[in-house]
Every structure is written in structure tokens, then in C-alpha cells.
Amino acid sequence: MNNAHSKAVLELNVNNHPGVMSHVAGLFARRAFNVEGIVCLPVGDGRTSRIWLSVNEDVRLEQMIRQLEKLEDVLSVRRHGPAHAVFERLAEFFC
Amino acid sequence: MSSTSPETLTGAQIAVRLLERQGIRRVAGIPGGAILPFYDALSQSAQIEHVLARHEQGAGFMAQGMARVSGEVAVCIATSGPGVANLLTAIADAKLDSIPLVAITGQVAKSLIGTDAFQEVDTYGLTIPITKHNFLVGSAAELLEVIPRAFRLAASGRPGPVVVDIPKDVQNERIAVTEWPVPSGPVPTPAPERKLIDEAAAMINAAQRPMLYLGGGVVHSGAAFQAVELAEKAALPTVMTLMALGAMPVDHDLSLGMLGMHGARCTNLALEECDLLIAVGARFDDRATGKVSAFCPQAKIIHIDIDPSELDKIKTAHLGIRGDVQAVLSELLPQVEPSEDHPRADWQARIAELKSSFPMQMPGIDDPRTPYGLIRAVADCLDDDAIIATDVGQHQMWVAQSYPLRRPRQWLTSGGLGTMGFGVPTAIGAALAAPERTVVCFSGDGSLLMNIQEFATAAEEGANVKVVLMNNASLGLVFQQQNLFYGQRAFSSKFKGVPDFLKVAEGFGWQTLDLDATADPAAALKSALTTRGPTLIHASIDRHQQVLPMVAPGAANKDMIGD
Structure with missing residues (x-):
């Protein structure tokens, strides 16, 4: 997963219904901010989901997080460093 | 439930x-x-x-x-x-x-x-x-x-x-x-952090050359009263964004009017010199700031906004306060030292000097057959109860520069999106919501055609809307920019076919007044504006009239074209 950019991993808890992924992806897309990796699965009883995003460190990232926090269907946002294991463990599916 | x-x-x-x-x-x-x-x-x-x-x-x-x-x-x-x-x-x-x-x-x-x-x-x-x-x-x-x-x-x-x-x-x-379900109202915004209010008060009290910068959030929050109180208590020279006009009466002693691309020279020059900028419900829009890196170059910034994503979005604040601006200003007020204790005489004198040396130039203000003069003549027929709407373009900026807006929610204009066609239907909605008021919509011949079908709605509803059409047979602000920045290559900005707007309006069942054809424009305006019902007031203006001063898009606000 290493390349020229240093990465950040974002962990989002979101409501689980059609359109939530569009809201999240759209925030990045319309700012021409590429999302390098996405993983999403329902949590618990399925009323909420967890989205993991791998994004490049960028001066705009703090603003992106604040915009994510404003989304009605985003319940929480946590920022992790590049060392977070979620995408590394998935790497074997992308060989 | x-x-x-x-x-x-x-x-x-x-x-x-x-x-x-x-x-x-x-x-x-x-x-x-x-x-x-x-x-x-x-x-x-x-x-x-x-x-x-x-x-x-x-x-x-x-x-x-x-x-x-x-x-x-x-x-x-x-x-x-x-x-x-x-x-x-x-x-x-x-x-x-x-x-x-x-x-x-x-x-x-x-x-x-x-x-x-x-x-x-x-x-x-x-x-x-x-x-x-x-x-x-x-x-x-x-x-x-x-x-x-x-x-x-x-x-x-x-x-x-x-x-x-x-x-x-x-x-x-x-x-x-x-x-x-129980009908829903707004969810209260969390109270601002006490510590941040204390810091803001300390910064204001310590400032030598502070300025207040009011945005549309002041109007939305119902905080105009508190904003004017703060300005008066600490004698803060005050600028407003396009969206905030009227939050402080624009003819208030402390008002420097609208800042930015079409602000007065004195307004933008004062911002150049301030050492503290108190931004209240404003979002540092590019039309207000000009080149951001050159905006208020000497100033520390206090930024108060209800939307946390606005803090540090464009300009990093030295102190960001998230909160309803009315609540923040109310808490801030008692902690701010009154100007008697803190006269800042040099700064007051400097502002007065800037205002007298570089005031807003409004050529033709006494002649109702010029843009500024027409706006003034309309204002002279109305009181502060009137609602002033605009479309988008030169007429909008002339009105923003010169209409004596004196109360919040008096002023309806498309600020962020800048939508031509906004004026007429917005004015109709305003007239229906506030039937006791006169609603004037300043428009241009470009904008008016973008939603002119709503003349039918206004006639049907008997809406008390007065459209003042400044007709220069062109997309005036485009024509102006082509003349200033594109080698005077006016392209697709002059209309070759211009409708007879008076006949069009009559066809929709509107009353009409052609100022071009009246000997006494002031008297004709008074009559048209005080007779209820939808009326088109038509005035030809010179296509070469420009909105000045102007900051070129992307330039610093201190680099203004025109006086």
C-alpha cells in the first residue's frame, strides 16, 4: 500500500440505508479528493455500518473530516494513522 | 407523539x-x-x-x-x-x-x-x-x-x-x-465554550485597530441587535458581506458598508490596516476577501460561526468559536471594554481619514436617469419597512453599494450562487409572506428574462411587487468584465434583439411606468411605488456605466480599479 503519499485511515460509523455511500463518496469526489480504498460492512443488527476509508494525507483532510461530521447519516468519524491494519489485512484479496 | x-x-x-x-x-x-x-x-x-x-x-x-x-x-x-x-x-x-x-x-x-x-x-x-x-x-x-x-x-x-x-x-x-409526531423546531445549538469567549474578549480589549466583519449568519441568527451593540460598545468599525447588508444600518457612523470586490476603497483599505478581524457568521467568500493570502494581512482573526466546518476552511483563525452567533455575541458583550475606557483615538482618526479621502463614489446620485440616481430616487419614496430584492449583475452591485438598507431581512439577494432570475419570484414570495410591505425588485434586462414567466403568478396573486428594470440591452457585468479584462472584446454580451418590456408587462396584466418617457421621474416613481399591485418601472441606462470600484477576480482587495 506504500507509495509517494502518506496515508490516513478514516473510520466512519454510519446509518445503513441506500444512499449513505453516495453521500460519503460524493463529498470526496466533488473536491477532487481521491479515495484510495473503501471497505464497508454492516455492524451488529445491521442498522448501522462501518466504513473504512484509506485516503492520502492532504492539507484538506481536516476540512474533509468536518464535512463528513456534518452528514446526517454519519454518526461518528475517527482518524487513524497509516499503520492501521484494516487495509493491510485485506491486501491478500488484491494480489 | x-x-x-x-x-x-x-x-x-x-x-x-x-x-x-x-x-x-x-x-x-x-x-x-x-x-x-x-x-x-x-x-x-x-x-x-x-x-x-x-x-x-x-x-x-x-x-x-x-x-x-x-x-x-x-x-x-x-x-x-x-x-x-x-x-x-x-x-x-x-x-x-x-x-x-x-x-x-x-x-x-x-x-x-x-x-x-x-x-x-x-x-x-x-x-x-x-x-x-x-x-x-x-x-x-x-x-x-x-x-x-x-x-x-x-x-x-x-x-x-x-x-x-x-x-x-x-x-x-x-x-x-x-x-x-410533535411538530419539529430547530434543535438548539450547544452553548459556546466559556474559555473561548474570555479569550475573544481579551483579544478585542487588547486590539489597537479592531474591525467587525458581519456575514449572513448574523441575519439568520437574529443577532443584528447584538452585533450593533458590540460595535457601538467597543467603537468597532464594521464591514458587512453582501448577505449581511442591513444587519447594521449602512448609514450608521460605524458602518463601512460592504467589503470586497465592489466595496468602497475606504472599506477595503481599512481592512488592510486592521490588527484584529472579528468575523461573525461570515465565511470568507472569495468575493469578500479577494486574494485570501493578502486579506487583512496584519490582523489576528476571531471567527465565530455556527458551522464548525467554516472555521479554518479558508483562513485559519487565531481563535475559532463554534456557536450560534447571537449567543456568542450576548456572552461576549459584557466582557468587552466600553470605548470610553479604550478610545483607540488613532484608529478612529485613521478610519475617519479613510472615509473622507476614499468614500464610495456614486456619480449621478442626484440624477434619477443614472443607476445610482435611480436607486436613490426609489429609496427616497420608501421607508425602512420596504423589502428590497435584486436579481444578479450590475444592478445588484449598484443597489448593494448605495441603497440605505437599515434592517435585517430587508434585503433579499442571491449571494453565494449569484443566480440571475432570482429576483422576481423571490420578490413575489416575499410580497405574499409580508403583504403589508412594498417589495421592490431591482433587475436587469438579462436577469429579468430568466424568470419573467412569474409575472403571470404575480398578476394572479395581486402581489405588491415593483420591478425596477435597469435596461442596458446587455449582460452588463459580463460586458464590463470583457471591457476591463478581455481586451474590450465584447462578445455575446450585447443583445441585438430587445423585447419591449413595457408591452410584455402589460400583456401579463401589470401596471407599467416608463421613466424614459416621464418629465418628472421622482413624482412618477412616487406614484408607481405607492399604488398597490405588480408594476414594472422601466429605465434605460447606459451600457458603458460600470460598477466601480472593482477588484479583479483573484486580485488582492487593495488593488481596486476605479475610485
């Missing part, structure tokens, strides 16, 4: 009942296939009056007019497909200017969604980036939760538009309703 004896109702009836329960008394819209069940239910409402627009964009802006005048959530209605597509501009405009709107839209039946059905468009997808939030309603029962939530979202925090898309089969679905 409030319990009642169970009723079996359709989704459409439930939606109408929920609007009634929210206190909605007037909506604007246009019916069409996918929203007909809703309209059928609406026809039975004794509480809600429907204003039939002639284009969905007009309906959206009429709702904006109602919302901008009252500060309350307003509602517009459209059918699926083209109805929604036509509404998008008004929704996007509401998003950028933080106007609380709920748009109810019809959608094709659930079983047809995604099949390219007749008049199907992806309303949900299209409205994601231009709303605060949007809903595709899956069942009649969901309406009971979604509609109050839509109103709560539109009104809470930073206001904005919310779309509720209702498939036709959901509108027709019958369910038993045993309990009604």
Missing part, C-alpha cells in the same frame, strides 16, 4: 397534514403526474394556500422569498423528472445562502424507479451535493418520521434546503394513523 382516534389516510394526506401541523400556511409549486396524489390531498386543505408558479424554479425562489423574509422554513413542490430538474437551481441557491427550505417532490412509483420510467430522474442523487440532507421515502409510515425531521434539519444550526422525494405509490398507500 400525540394520540388521536385512528384514521386511515393516504401517504399524500399524511404529508399534507404534517405540513399543516408544522404551521405551513402557503406553499409554491407546480403539479404534474407523479405529485398528483399530493395535490389532490392539498386541494382538501383548509389551511394551506397553494401559489401556482409558472416554472418550478420560480416556485423554489418564491419559497425562498417567504423564508428569507420570515426566517421560517418554507415549502416548494414539484413533480418528478423535469419538475425536479427545474427546481435544482433554487435549491442550490438556498444551500449557498443557508436558506431553510423543504422541497417536496413527486417520484415515479417504487416499482419503476431505476427503469428510465416516464419523467424519472434520480432526484436523490442529483440533490445530494446541493442540500443539507435528502430523503427518498419508502413507505407512507416513514413520512411521519421524515417530514418533521426534514423541517428540523432545515431550521437547525446553519439553515439550508432539504428534499423529501415521495414515490407516487407511497403517496397513494393507505395506512391507519393513530399518533401524530
Whole structure:
């Protein structure tokens, strides 16, 4: 997963219904901010989901997080460093 | 929830009942296939009056007019497909200017969604980036939760538009309703942090050359009174964004009027010199700041906003305070030292010097046959109760520079999106929401044609709207920019065919006044503005008149063209 950019991993808890992924992806897309990796699965009883995003460190990232926090269907946002294991463990599916 | 004896109702009836329960008394819209069940239910409402627009964009802006005048959530209605597509501009405009709107839209039946059905468009997808939030309603029962939530979202925090898309089969679905949700209001914003207020007060008290920078949030929050109190207590020279005009009377001693691209030279030069900028409900828009790195180069910044994502978005604040600006200003006021204790005599003298050396130049102000003179002559016929709307272009900037706006919600203009065509339908919505007031809409011949079909709505409703048309047979601000920045290559900015606007207006059933043909424009204006009902006031202006001063797009505010 290493390349020229240093990465950040974002962990989002979101409501689980059609359109939530569009809201999240759209925030990045319309700012021409590429999302390098996405993983999403329902949590618990399925009323909420967890989205993991791998994004490049960028001066705009703090603003992106604040915009994510404003989304009605985003319940929480946590920022992790590049060392977070979620995408590394998935790497074997992308060989 | 409030319990009642169970009723079996359709989704459409439930939606109408929920609007009634929210206190909605007037909506604007246009019916069409996918929203007909809703309209059928609406026809039975004794509480809600429907204003039939002639284009969905007009309906959206009429709702904006109602919302901008009252500060309350307003509602517009459209059918699926083209109805929604036509509404998008008004929704996007509401998003950028933080106007609380709920748009109810019809959608094709659930079983047809995604099949390219007749008049199907992806309303949900299209409205994601231009709303605060949007809903595709899956069942009649969901309406009971979604509609109050839509109103709560539109009104809470930073206001904005919310779309509720209702498939036709959901509108027709019958369910038993045993309990009604409590009508929703805005959720209170968390109180500002005490420590930050203390810091802000200390920064203001220590500043030698402080300035206050008011934005539209001051109007939305109902904080104009507190903002003027703060300015007066600490003797703060005050600038306003386009959206905030009227928050402080523009002829107040401390007012320096509008800042930015078309601000007075003294205003932008004062900002150049300030050592503390107190931004209140303002978002550092590029039209206000010019080149951001050169904006207020000597100043520390206190930024107060209800929306945390605005803090540090454009300009990193030395102190960012998240909160309702009215609450923040109220807490700040007692801690700010009165100007008697802290005279800052040098700064007051410097501001006075800038104002006298570099005032707003308004050539022709005494001649009603010039842009500034016409605006002044209109203002002379009216008092502060009048509502002033504009379209977008040169006329908008001339009015922003020179109209004596003196109260919040007096001024209705498309700030963020800059939508030509905004003026007429917004003025109609305002006139219907505030029938006791005179609503003047300054417009240009370019803008007016973009929603002129709403003249029919105004005539039908007898709206007390006075359109003052500054006709220069061109897209004036485009013509101006081509002359200033594109080697005087005027292209596609001069109209070769110009309609006879007076005849057009007469055809719609409007009263008309041609100022070009009157010997005494002042007297004719007085008569036209004080006679109720929709009136077009037509005035030709010279195409070569420019809005000055002007900061070139991307340039620093200190580099102004013109005096």
C-alpha cells in the first residue's frame, strides 16, 4: 500500500440505508479528493455500518473530516494513522 | 407523539397534514403526474394556500422569498423528472445562502424507479451535493418520521434546503394513523465554550485597530441587535458581506458598508490596516476577501460561526468559536471594554481619514436617469419597512453599494450562487409572506428574462411587487468584465434583439411606468411605488456605466480599479 503519499485511515460509523455511500463518496469526489480504498460492512443488527476509508494525507483532510461530521447519516468519524491494519489485512484479496 | 382516534389516510394526506401541523400556511409549486396524489390531498386543505408558479424554479425562489423574509422554513413542490430538474437551481441557491427550505417532490412509483420510467430522474442523487440532507421515502409510515425531521434539519444550526422525494405509490398507500409526531423546531445549538469567549474578549480589549466583519449568519441568527451593540460598545468599525447588508444600518457612523470586490476603497483599505478581524457568521467568500493570502494581512482573526466546518476552511483563525452567533455575541458583550475606557483615538482618526479621502463614489446620485440616481430616487419614496430584492449583475452591485438598507431581512439577494432570475419570484414570495410591505425588485434586462414567466403568478396573486428594470440591452457585468479584462472584446454580451418590456408587462396584466418617457421621474416613481399591485418601472441606462470600484477576480482587495 506504500507509495509517494502518506496515508490516513478514516473510520466512519454510519446509518445503513441506500444512499449513505453516495453521500460519503460524493463529498470526496466533488473536491477532487481521491479515495484510495473503501471497505464497508454492516455492524451488529445491521442498522448501522462501518466504513473504512484509506485516503492520502492532504492539507484538506481536516476540512474533509468536518464535512463528513456534518452528514446526517454519519454518526461518528475517527482518524487513524497509516499503520492501521484494516487495509493491510485485506491486501491478500488484491494480489 | 400525540394520540388521536385512528384514521386511515393516504401517504399524500399524511404529508399534507404534517405540513399543516408544522404551521405551513402557503406553499409554491407546480403539479404534474407523479405529485398528483399530493395535490389532490392539498386541494382538501383548509389551511394551506397553494401559489401556482409558472416554472418550478420560480416556485423554489418564491419559497425562498417567504423564508428569507420570515426566517421560517418554507415549502416548494414539484413533480418528478423535469419538475425536479427545474427546481435544482433554487435549491442550490438556498444551500449557498443557508436558506431553510423543504422541497417536496413527486417520484415515479417504487416499482419503476431505476427503469428510465416516464419523467424519472434520480432526484436523490442529483440533490445530494446541493442540500443539507435528502430523503427518498419508502413507505407512507416513514413520512411521519421524515417530514418533521426534514423541517428540523432545515431550521437547525446553519439553515439550508432539504428534499423529501415521495414515490407516487407511497403517496397513494393507505395506512391507519393513530399518533401524530410533535411538530419539529430547530434543535438548539450547544452553548459556546466559556474559555473561548474570555479569550475573544481579551483579544478585542487588547486590539489597537479592531474591525467587525458581519456575514449572513448574523441575519439568520437574529443577532443584528447584538452585533450593533458590540460595535457601538467597543467603537468597532464594521464591514458587512453582501448577505449581511442591513444587519447594521449602512448609514450608521460605524458602518463601512460592504467589503470586497465592489466595496468602497475606504472599506477595503481599512481592512488592510486592521490588527484584529472579528468575523461573525461570515465565511470568507472569495468575493469578500479577494486574494485570501493578502486579506487583512496584519490582523489576528476571531471567527465565530455556527458551522464548525467554516472555521479554518479558508483562513485559519487565531481563535475559532463554534456557536450560534447571537449567543456568542450576548456572552461576549459584557466582557468587552466600553470605548470610553479604550478610545483607540488613532484608529478612529485613521478610519475617519479613510472615509473622507476614499468614500464610495456614486456619480449621478442626484440624477434619477443614472443607476445610482435611480436607486436613490426609489429609496427616497420608501421607508425602512420596504423589502428590497435584486436579481444578479450590475444592478445588484449598484443597489448593494448605495441603497440605505437599515434592517435585517430587508434585503433579499442571491449571494453565494449569484443566480440571475432570482429576483422576481423571490420578490413575489416575499410580497405574499409580508403583504403589508412594498417589495421592490431591482433587475436587469438579462436577469429579468430568466424568470419573467412569474409575472403571470404575480398578476394572479395581486402581489405588491415593483420591478425596477435597469435596461442596458446587455449582460452588463459580463460586458464590463470583457471591457476591463478581455481586451474590450465584447462578445455575446450585447443583445441585438430587445423585447419591449413595457408591452410584455402589460400583456401579463401589470401596471407599467416608463421613466424614459416621464418629465418628472421622482413624482412618477412616487406614484408607481405607492399604488398597490405588480408594476414594472422601466429605465434605460447606459451600457458603458460600470460598477466601480472593482477588484479583479483573484486580485488582492487593495488593488481596486476605479475610485
